[in-house]
Each structure stands twice: as C-alpha cells, then as structure tokens.
Amino acid sequence: SQKIEQNSEAxxxxxxxxxxxxxxxxxxxxxYLQWYRQDPGRGPVFxxxxxxxxKEKRKERLKVxxxxxxxxxxxxxxxxxxxxSATYLCALDPSGGSYIPTFGRGTSLIVHP
Amino acid sequence: xxxxTQSSRYLVKRTGxxxxxxxxxxxxxxNMFWYRQDPGLGLRLxxxxxxxxxxxKGDIPEGYSVSREKxxxxxxxxxxxxxxxxxxxxxASTAGAIEGxxxxxxxxxxxxxxxxxx
Numbered sequence: 001s002q003k004i005e006q007n008s009e010a011x012x013x014x015x016x017x018x019x020x021x022x023x024x025x026x027x028x029x030x031x032y033l034q035w036y037r038q039d040p041g042r043g044p045v046f047x048x049x050x051x052x053x054x055k056e057k058r059k060e061r062l063k064v065x066x067x068x069x070x071x072x073x074x075x076x077x078x079x080x081x082x083x084x085s086a087t088y089l090c091a092l093d094p095s096g097g098s099y100i101p102t103f104g105r106g107t108s109l110i111v112h113p
Numbered sequence: 114x115x116x117x118t119q120s121s122r123y124l125v126k127r128t129g130x131x132x133x134x135x136x137x138x139x140x141x142x143x144n145m146f147w148y149r150q151d152p153g154l155g156l157r158l159x160x161x162x163x164x165x166x167x168x169x170k171g172d173i174p175e176g177y178s179v180s181r182e183k184x185x186x187x188x189x190x191x192x193x194x195x196x197x198x199x200x201x202x203x204x205a206s207t208a209g210a211i212e213g214x215x216x217x218x219x220x221x222x223x224x225x226x227x228x229x230x231x
Contacts, residue, residue: 043222
C-alpha cells in the first residue's frame, strides 16, 4: 500500500542553523510534491510545490529537493528562527489530474533561541 | 488572498446529535474538501466536491455526509454524532484545472473546527 513517512520525533535545533526535514514514500509515483506548515490549532498553509522533473526548488530561506529514485524529498530551512517552529507536512499528488493529495503525518520543528 | 472560513472554532455536542459544520471560500474555487486530523493519524480525507451538487467519498466517509448547494459553501454533516468523531475538522479549497485560475494543487485551508462529542 502507499505509504508516506515523516519523522514522528520532533526536530530540535538552535537558532541560525539549517533545519532539514525528510519525507519518504513507498509504492507511490507522485507527479508533484508539496510542503505545508501547520501551527498548533490552525489549518496547514502551503509553502512550496515541486514537480517530479525538478530536482530542487527555492523560496527565500526554504529549499526543497525531490529525488524520485530515492523516493524522498528533503525540506531545508536555512538560518532558522524560533518563528519557524511549527509542524511541517509533505503532501504527494499523483499524476492524472485528480488534484487530491495524500498528506504525511508531519514533523514538528522546534527552533531554540 | 484566498480566505476559507469555518463556522465555528470550537464545538461541543452530545452523542446522537446531528452536527453541521460549514465552510465558505471567497475565491470562486471549484474544488472543496473536508478532512479530519487526529494525533498520530494525520490528515484524512472525508469527502470532496468538484462542483456544485457534486460530491465524492474520500478515505473515511462513514458516519458523514456533505452538501454543496452553492459553489462557495461546502457543509459537512454528522448525522448522529459519536464520541469517535471527536476531532479537528479542516476544510480546504483549490482552484480548478483551467489555466489562469491558479494552482490546482495548492490547498487553502480554513482555521479548523475542534469538535468534541460527549
């Protein structure tokens, strides 16, 4: 069955360091992969989308990589700040235009001042 | 900015009650979705709709129904609430796939309704 894995343990890092979150998947061939941020008690907010033929995408301090051979996406936040503390969800979209993503369970990031 | 609103942030209902959760989006989006989110289980799709009066079952439709009488409004109905339906309910919308209408993959979420059934 299709499976999306994100580290269930919280990632704790010091302010200013680069945070790297991982999204692995099995039995899936996504055409698109998205990353969302979710603050406690709030709905997720879209951050970035990367296509299967793109290796890397950047937006300000954010960088996403997508390796379809390894079936993995890495999400990096450079120069992290305490305000970056949140849960980050990856979401995979299949090809075929259904536009219905499957979400991972998310990884909590805690940035310490 | 797309805005998705949900009728209540917090709701407490009794077992057996009929519960209505309302969601409204203001960007003329074609597609609307209802999810529930539980600790350790992540986001699970209950129902979605591609158009007015259209609905499709998601992964966990049992015990729920939906209504989409107007394009901007998507309602989730719990016919007879049960304690195992205590959860965070999230509504989302996306643009249609027609070029120029926006990114059809980007989901815009509402703030969520924390429902407790006692």
